[in-house]
Amino acid sequence: MTTLTSAEPVTGLEEPRFLGVRHRPAALSVAIRASVPLLLLAAWWYGSASGAIPSDVLAAPSQVVGALGELAATGQLADYLLASAHRAGLGVLLGGGAGLLLGVVAGLSALGEELVDPTMQMKRAVPFLALVPLFISWFGVEESFKVVLIAVAAAGPMYAYTYLGVRGVDRKLVEAARGFGLKGPRLALGVIIPTALPSILMALRVSLSVALTGLIAAEQIGATEGIGYLVTLAQQYYRSDYMVLCVVVYAVLGLVIDLAIRGAEKASMPWRR
Amino acid sequence: MSPRLAILAVATLCALSACSSPTATAQAGAVLKIKDPGNAGPLAYAKKNGILEKRLAQVGAKVEWGGTYASFTATIDAVRSGSVNVLEGAISPALGYLANGRDIKIFSITDRVVDPAAPKTDGLVVPADSPVKDVKELVGKRIAVNKGGRGEYLLLLALERAGVRPDQVTRVYLNPDQAASAFATGKVDAWWAIVRAYPEAVAKGARVLVHSNDLPDQDLSIQAARVELLEKHPEAVRVYLDVLRELTAQAKTEPDAFQNVFLAQGPTALSGARLKEELDKSRYALPPRPATAADLTYVKDVAGVFHRYGVLPASVNPSDVIFDLRASS
Numbered sequence: 001m002t003t004l005t006s007a008e009p010v011t012g013l014e015e016p017r018f019l020g021v022r023h024r025p026a027a028l029s030v031a032i033r034a035s036v037p038l039l040l041l042a043a044w045w046y047g048s049a050s051g052a053i054p055s056d057v058l059a060a061p062s063q064v065v066g067a068l069g070e071l072a073a074t075g076q077l078a079d080y081l082l083a084s085a086h087r088a089g090l091g092v093l094l095g096g097g098a099g100l101l102l103g104v105v106a107g108l109s110a111l112g113e114e115l116v117d118p119t120m121q122m123k124r125a126v127p128f129l130a131l132v133p134l135f136i137s138w139f140g141v142e143e144s145f146k147v148v149l150i151a152v153a154a155a156g157p158m159y160a161y162t163y164l165g166v167r168g169v170d171r172k173l174v175e176a177a178r179g180f181g182l183k184g185p186r187l188a189l190g191v192i193i194p195t196a197l198p199s200i201l202m203a204l205r206v207s208l209s210v211a212l213t214g215l216i217a218a219e220q221i222g223a224t225e226g227i228g229y230l231v232t233l234a235q236q237y238y239r240s241d242y243m244v245l246c247v248v249v250y251a252v253l254g255l256v257i258d259l260a261i262r263g264a265e266k267a268s269m270p271w272r273r
Numbered sequence: 274m275s276p277r278l279a280i281l282a283v284a285t286l287c288a289l290s291a292c293s294s295p296t297a298t299a300q301a302g303a304v305l306k307i308k309d310p311g312n313a314g315p316l317a318y319a320k321k322n323g324i325l326e327k328r329l330a331q332v333g334a335k336v337e338w339g340g341t342y343a344s345f346t347a348t349i350d351a352v353r354s355g356s357v358n359v360l361e362g363a364i365s366p367a368l369g370y371l372a373n374g375r376d377i378k379i380f381s382i383t384d385r386v387v388d389p390a391a392p393k394t395d396g397l398v399v400p401a402d403s404p405v406k407d408v409k410e411l412v413g414k415r416i417a418v419n420k421g422g423r424g425e426y427l428l429l430l431a432l433e434r435a436g437v438r439p440d441q442v443t444r445v446y447l448n449p450d451q452a453a454s455a456f457a458t459g460k461v462d463a464w465w466a467i468v469r470a471y472p473e474a475v476a477k478g479a480r481v482l483v484h485s486n487d488l489p490d491q492d493l494s495i496q497a498a499r500v501e502l503l504e505k506h507p508e509a510v511r512v513y514l515d516v517l518r519e520l521t522a523q524a525k526t527e528p529d530a531f532q533n534v535f536l537a538q539g540p541t542a543l544s545g546a547r548l549k550e551e552l553d554k555s556r557y558a559l560p561p562r563p564a565t566a567a568d569l570t571y572v573k574d575v576a577g578v579f580h581r582y583g584v585l586p587a588s589v590n591p592s593d594v595i596f597d598l599r600a601s602s
Contacts, residue, residue, distance in 0.1 A: 056457050056477060057457070057458070067540070070538040070539050070542075071539060071540075073538065074536055074538060074539050076536075076539060133350065136350045136351070136353075136354050137350075137353065137354055140351075140354045140355070140356050141339070141340065141350070141351045141354060141356040141357075142356065220342070220343040220347065221340070221342060221343070221347050221350070221351070222308075222339055222340035222341070222342060222351055222356060223340040223341060224309050224339075224340045224341060229340075229341065230540070232341060232343050233341070233540045233541060234540055235343070235450035236341075236343070236450055236469070237469065237540050237541055238450070238453055238469065238470070238473045239540045242540045
């Protein structure tokens with residue numbers, strides 16, 4: 001035990017360091033964020049222009065811009081993006097919806113956990129790409145096959161994160177809500193899902209990126225449009241400019257998804273800063 | 274709290290309506306299901322101008338154009354599930370399928386172009402700076418071929434002729450698109466480049482050791498169809514073949530109409546030297562002809578090579594694989 005000796009004058013006191021997130025000016029933050037991608041872009045451009053990177057290893061930025069121009073001019077870019085967005089959206093809606101439901105059930109009740117979790121953990125261990133041949137024989141090669149493949153891929157992460165999020169909900173909060181007479185779906189929708197929302201949005205983020213992977217696999221088979229189909233075309237016709245364009249499109253989509261989820265986080269969780 | 278319920282409801286609705294695949298059409302007429310013909314060739318031309326639709330209607334049949342497949346193997350999955358019932362290919366890749374299933378038969382053969390002036394369509398290529406000058410010198414090298422397909426067949430033939438045992442080289446199984454990058458970056462020492470890959474490789478400076486024209490190549494291009502289509506609707510398949518023959522003949526005289534059919538730019542569009550080469554190929558192309566029992570020799574020969582070197586575990590019974598359109602009523 002220490003005792004305070006009040007006789008000494010209080011000197012050299014330091015204000016404790018601020019432990020929260022320091023907010024930089026927005027412009028500076030954006031500039032720092034953009035710096036690394038821009039640096040990579042500059043290295044790519046310089047490497048191609050100086051001849052250090054041969055064009056069959058990596059197409060030059062000018063070629064990729066040319067490819068983008070061609071694709072936009074023929075209207076294919078918009079068609080492809082729409083077709084893929086439709087498939088991915090539907091797949092994530094179905095698979096994510098199922099994953100969310102199962103995650104909430106497993107997270108809320110012991111019986112639910114016992115019934116759902118072992119199967120979902122097994123399902124998660126199966127790479128969805130291994131299911132492609134099976135799914136083709138069950139669903140054919142048309143749209144339903146593609147949507148189901150993406151749904152199955154998206155269900156795994158959605159389930160896992162939702163389950164964790166629901167398990168992490170403060171029991172006292174649930175008790176209190178029960179004290180007010182909330183139960184069943186109203187308890188889940190009014191208390192548990194909003195509290196687990198950070199995890200669920202994280203799950204959505206992961207599900208959407210998995211859906212992009214699923215698109216590549218699904219659109220290799222029996223497709224006539226889509227960004228995964230574009231990857232196949234670029235390979236089949238040995239167009240390295242289009243291959244790089246696909247990479248760029250995926251990168252931009254990743255960025256868009258990230259921004260969208262950040263927006264959703266801000267809008268749906270005003271209490272979190 | 275209701276939005277989430279609404280989403281689930283929408284999801285269920287979608288599951289019930291939009292995503293459920295259309296099942297077999299109730300009509301009695303034949304439906305030819307063909308994969309997407311791409312941007313060049315007689316089938317692309319036919320699709321653009323609705324020629325097959327028009328001609329098939331005269332025998333009460335229809336055509337359904339499907340999607341693209343990354344490889345022949347992927348197309349085969351579609352054939353198995355019934356989403357494609359008429360397909361083009363070569364004898365070699367079809368054998369793997371014929372060895373395991375009885376649901377397709379070959380109904381048409383395209384004879385090999387023998388005119389020495391015709392552009393070459395494939396070759397065993399090495400990088401320009403490779404020390405290898407002859408097939409014999411490939412001993413101990415890594416050679417990319419497409420598994421159980423034309424590349425592997427031709428490599429086996431070339432090795433056989435040069436007196437090299439196939440186990441003296443390493444066969445690296447890669448699809449043409451994967452092989453292109455492995456070859457460009459020196460990950461394989463040689464590559465049997467076929468179809469579109471061959472002119473691309475040569476354009477990038479690859480040196481050719483041997484062409485299929487130099488070998489006793491029996492691996493011809495074929496048209497195959499699912500057996501139930503051939504047996505129930507031979508007349509529809511005959512119309513398909515007639516259209517293909519007419520358009521191949523038309524492409525000899527006006528090849529320009531058969532390239533860049535749908536799009537003049539984009540990944541599938543050709544220009545410059547590659548376009549000229551394809552135009553030349555069209556000028557020399559031979560039309561497909563109905564297959565006859567005599568064509569069994571080709572199938573037997575290719576199957577024999579594959580069986581001899583253990584590429585195909587089971588031997589194919591060639592009599593199961595040819596369908597004679599003229600013999601059927």
